Amino acid sequence: MNYNLNSLIPFILPSEYDKVAEQFLEEYCPDALKYPMAIPIEKIAADLGLNVQYVCITEEADIYGATIFTDGMMEIYNPEYGCYENKMFKRKTVLIDPEAVKKTNVGCKHNTLAHECVHWYKHRFYYRMQKFTMPRIAKFCKCSVNQLPDVTDDISIMESQANGIAPRILMPRITFIEAASQYDIVYGRDNWQAIAGLAALFDVSKSSVMIRLEECNLL
Ligand SMILES: [Zn+2]
Structure with a gap:
């Protein structure tokens, strides 16, 4: 795996996402x-x-x-007091907001957690490089439901990598195709039973399964 030597972002083509998910597993x-x-x-x-x-x-x-890569402060919302507050977090903390997860297109807590694992697995070097600017502020990534307009190219590349690799970790290509072959999946039908069965087997959302079926050319 090659990295951009200036930023330490890994070069991963979309065609390599399955391979990276397999290496992770x-x-x-x-x-x-x-x-x-x-x-x-x-x-x-x-x-x-x-x-x-x-x-x-x-x-x-x-x-x-959000994944936090260095010890330090990060601002989060406190619903009890109705205000934002700066909190101290240790590196290797992952925050998941269950209400926001419901708004994502796959709506699945496991997918979100897999996404944050990919950030740690592949992107911690990038954030570690940035450790020496403003040391009191934690280095973290925040993953948004809709892409924010002001994100940098670096962030956008890493988001695409995590979005692409996470479902491939939860539904590895080989075993997913094997499991799907147990059903009679036909393009143009609703395939409800197959989608529900695969979602239960892999413990992911039905929308996640539908996207994966298309990626594997099964739908
Ligand atoms: Zn992310």
Whole structure:
């Protein structure tokens, strides 16, 4: 895997997302490459050393997740007091806002957590590079429901990588195709039973399954 030597963002083409997801699973959950199964993403996050907290992040619920890469302050919304406050976080903290997750196109907490795991797995070097500017402020990424207009190219590249790789971790290509072959999936039909069955098997949302079926040319 090559990195941009100035920014330390990895070069990953969309055609390589399946390969990166497989490398991740080989390391953290090799059984998932042998049998169709629900990926224990909470356990994997813990194995990565991540401390996952389910909290409100913004008042508008427009940020569904955040990964914190260095110790420091980050502003989050406190719904109890109706105001934003600066809180101290340790590196390796992941915040997930369950209300905002419902607004994402896949609407799935597991997908969000897998997305944040990808940020830690592939993007921590980028954020570590930025550690020495404003050391009191934590270095973090915030993942928004709709892409924000003012994001930099770097952030936009890393968001695309995490968006592309996360569902491939939860539904690895080989075992997903194997599981889908048990159903009679036909283009143009609603395929409700297959989609519901696969969503239950992999413990993801039905919209996630539909997108993955299309990616694997099964729909
Ligand atoms: Zn993200």
